[in-house]
Amino acid sequence: MVPLNWYLMLSAVVFMIGVFGFLTRRNIIIMFMSIELMLNAVNISLVAFSHYLQDMRGQILVIFIITVAAAEAAIGLAIIIALFRNKDTVHVDEMNEMKG
Amino acid sequence: MSNYLLIPFLPLAAFLINILFGRKYLKENSHWVSILAVAGSWIVTVATLFDVLAGRVINEDLYSWIVSGEFKVSVGFLIDQLTAVMLIVVTTCSTLIHIYSVGYMHGDKGYYRFFAYLSLFTFCMLMLVMANNFLQLYFGWEGVGLCSYFLIGYYFDKKSASDAGKKAFIVNRFGDFGFGLGIIMIFLTFGTIYYEPVFSQAKGFASQTINFLGYDVHLMTLIALLLFCGSIGKSAQMPLHVWLPDAMEGPTPVSALIHAATMVTAGVFLVARCSPIFSLSETALMIVALTGAITSLFAATIGLVQNDIKRIIAYSTISQLGYMFLAAGVGAYTAGMFHLYTHAFFKALLFLCAGSVMHAMSGELDLQKMGGLKKYMPVTYWTMLFASLSIAGVPGFAGFFSKDEILWLAYSGSSPVGKFVWVIGTVVAFLTAFYSFRLIFLTFHGKFRGTHEQEHHLHESPKAMTIPLVILCIGAVASGWVGIPHLLGGGAHFTEFLKPVLGHPEAHGTHAEEWMVMAISIIAGFSGIGLAALFYLVKTDIPVMLTQKFNAAYKILWNKYYVDELYSFIIVRPAIWTAKNILIGITDARIIEAVVNGVPKGIGEFSRILRKVQTGLLQHYAAIMALGVLIIVAMMLLR
């Protein structure tokens, strides 16, 4: 029997890889993929919990997360298109509209 | 017996009709409405007078005006002997002057407006004299002030006229300031502001003192003097007399009605009405007497040198009003009221005659440009001459009886300043005769000194103007006959009539003294006339010589003792200067606004530094967030 902790560790590692990708990549699409990665990491731990605690609620949550991820991807990609159209770039370090 | 309500409300109705419909519909016919209304008032007034003569005094409330806790006041009417006299004076003068105005104001573009204001004035004046409480008196008081403001500034496109109107209103406000406080003090003292209970309780407070603004003062003196403040303003006494000469900017009928016969005498009426209060304070009476005496002397001296025909009469009015206060101040309220009554006729007549002259001279006011008008306008000349004889105190004319009574009561009364004010009064009688006849001689005698065009245009005024002159002239001559003193075999009916309201002071003198006082005043009058004749008919170079010799004195008189300049220097300019430079410039801009704008500015500076943190780069924010997560997780685990 694989211990629950292993899944959690796997989840943590994948999550952190996602965080690293988000923090360091310049390409906004890769950053988006990093976010998907993080969501998947969370999903892994939720499904694992659900399995080990014999409770369906974790999986219910996963379904909602996937739903939100789909919505987020749609909106986010739409924003990227709009952004690319206006700025002609997909590199986040070239955008600092919000500079104070 | 409630048709007395028609007396004030007919003119009010006329005002409303004229102001609402005059401009579009009535136009040149506006005067009918007003004249009918005022004449109606006059008829009811006469009927009421007979009621009062029969001893019926009316004192009723119409409706409750203001109720706030203990403070209750109604719109109500008191018609007693004093009111009846005032009613007669007001409605008679008002009716005649309304008629006169038809001729005088003919063709003016604001015709309807003029009659509307005149009617409104009549209404307010009637409300003033008919009030049965102080607040309604105050209503009428302010109301006549307002009409005065409107009518002085009637030619509002002239700056001097609108200035004069404003000045009249504001100067009066200074007086009303005291008057209002006086009413408040009356309420706080008596718990009511109706005449009847106030006057009947007044004796009970005769020796009370109270703390007023930190000073212990005699209660009745305080109230009397506060009320007197109002009188000073309205009746143009020193030091608030400055508005009346300027008020001559208004049309002449207005000067006659408001600034001679009725409104300005309201101050005297107030003192007479409040005689139960004034009588309780010797100090207050003394101040009233001295104010009146000094004002009358002061104004008479200015009147000596002026050249503007209306201003001379205006100063004469101030001087005569001073006379009335002088009378009231020595306790001779009836004499003051008597003079008020006769003065209304001859002074209104003088103004109307002056108006007639102006009408002929196309608006010219300078005496030096007139002369010899006698042959062109005989009616005006004779009526004005009679008015001048009356004001100069020539025996038999109305002014003689009232003036004589004042002087005699001043001389013989118990007032501590009685003898002093008698001396002043006699001097003023001399001066009055002098300047009145100076005016007559310069205007009607000698050669015409105006332009050729003016001379060509000279004519007698139309009937609408001369008929009122004649009627008033009868009044100026005969109105005094109702008060011929016992000494001359008369019945002193006027005094007897008013006695129930005003009382009558005891005269402490012998018949011989009374004869002496009368003789002195007659001599003063005749010598004034004589001197004027000498200066302006016989040796016309004397005045010029005197002017040169006493140049400094002449300058002072010519500039009216520089009172206007003084006020401008110590009140008007400092107020505006303070507003501009200190309140706006320093308090508002440098202190309050500095704090108000300073706080946000400080916050702004702070955030300017703080905002450098905001790089606008997405990953910086994310990194800081991750760092935050790191710190929080570390803290939770390493705790």
Add this chain to the structure above:
Amino acid sequence: MEQTIMNNLGFPILSTLIFLPVAGAALLLLISRSNENLIKWFSLIVSIAAFIISIPLFAEFNKSTHLMQFTEKHAWIPSLNINYHLGIDGISVLFVLLSTLITILCVLISWNSIKAKTKEFYISILIMEGAMIGVFCSLDFMLFYLFWEAMLIPMYLLIGVWGGTNRIYAAVKFFLFTLVGSVLMLVGIIVLYYQAGGTFDILELTTKTYPYKLQLWLFWAFFAAFAVKVPMFPVHTWLPDAHTEAPTAGSVILAAVLIKMGAYGFIRFSLPLFPDASKAMTPAMLTLSVIAIIYGAVICLAQTDLKRLIAYSSVSHMGFVTLGIFALNLQGMEGGILQMINHGVVTGALFLSVGMIYDRTHTRQIADYGGVASVMPVYASIFMVFTLASIGLPATNGFIGEFLIILGGFKANQWAGVLAATGIIIGAGYMLWLYQRVFFMETNQKVAGLADINLREIITLLPMIILVFWIGVYPNAFLGFMHESVKHLLERVNSGGMHEAGIAKNILEIIK
């Protein structure tokens, strides 16, 4: 818990009054913005309907009791004991009526002068009306606070969007001033909530007693909110800017209703909640009032801008109001409340009038006018009526209020009465000077040939003229509403201390 008189009109009149305009605003959203006439007429109808609905308040009001009337009470947030609790008494009823009347006039005056964003403008006005009525009717502190702040937003928009050249500055200043004050009040409300054991009910709170120290702190916290709104002397500087920049309707609402809220707050909250502190702070309040009266009046003498002058005159007039309130006697208080109505009518009318001529000349500089009376005689006459009411001529409403206030003020403190009376002299000075410079003297080229006011404008001003004389000639019609409520309030304030019952039979007793 005090009892109240439930609403027995068959429909929730106060809720209707609050939400009818709001619903009207919502419906306006559905109207196409190009259909300006429909927008205007619809707003006019809504505002008139609100006014008609408010008439029963005037007619059916029970003047013989101080209790809250027409009340409605529903649980709103039960967990915090917050209720939707409405009701009016003799102090607030007149303000509700004033609000509904003023809104009609604001719609009328803006008929032609608002050309841009018409729809949004009328939406703001209607929402404003609902919030204003809400403030006067709320009997629950949270509800009150909600309306109090809700009022800010439409006003902010009115100034900031449809204002003059410097509108943004004025709008932000207005917003920040009032917000700073009301935030302090919020803190005070929450402290009260805990102090009173968890209730926001105003009627309940005003029957409790609080420790003196706490009263003092809370008094100043509430003072911050109310004094800014009034505005009292040191915090008045937002008013001239806001008035000057606001569109006519904004100025009118601001002058007629909004700044009344401050004084209303003092009467409704500060006095009954903190009677001891109020009494202790009376000297300070009287001093500030007198300073405001004289300061506001003197500063008017130097103004060159029509609206600014009237704005500063508001400072002076509101000084009278606070003087009357803090005289803490019947005449002063009733005079103060009446003067609030008067000031609403007169200053509102003055701003309406100025707006009318501004629409024609597009200048507010006094120097650009002169001789208007020759060109626009009807307008000049009407303006004269308001000028006279403003300087307190008897038979106009201004006199009744000012006289009662000075009477009350004098009773409370002689100096206060005397100094306040000087304000009346200066008041006559600046108003008549203004009138002279605008209407008299030779006709200025800039105003030559102006058309006199039209029927719509006359109708706009007519209610104000009627009120000026109605209150002036028969003030009992209005004072009658207040007697019981004011008496009750003063009993609350003076209970324990000096008793009000024997009102000055004799001044000597009071002074000695």
Add this chain to the structure above:
Amino acid sequence: MLPELFFGYFAAVIILLSVIVITRRNPVHSVMWMLLLFFHIAGLYLFLNAEFIAAIQVIVYAGAILVLFLFVLLLLNLREELKVKRFVGAWPAGLFITTAILVIVLGAVKSFVPGPAGKYSIEFIKQETHTKALGKLLYTDYLFPFEIASLVLLVAIIGAIVLAKRKTRSK
């Protein structure tokens, strides 16, 4: 032993693929590697007795979302992408922060204690079938959130259209 080996394989591949996904220069390659990654995650779900989740992982994530990514990538110009730097200058800082958090979290996982077990035991699910059990729960207790989720999707659709629509200038 077999389950551990099985898990070990999936875990190793998932981590490796994750690293590959975030380090590719060409985004298209990233997407492709991610596809593989998602299949492995689905496998892991199956291993955890969550067939339905595994199915939607493949259908929604792999089938829909990644395709969307590819579409978007096709709309953008990626020629230059191949020539420029992949990482921001301060990537070591990011590495430090993530590693630090990871170390702490991994350290903390050891002391994790699972709570009490619920009623959805493996036997129960076997008897009920996974999809049915999940569906029952979703359409009864979680109906309201489910409906909200549908609303969120609706809003997302509208939002995406509005955002991505080319602004047509009127007139």
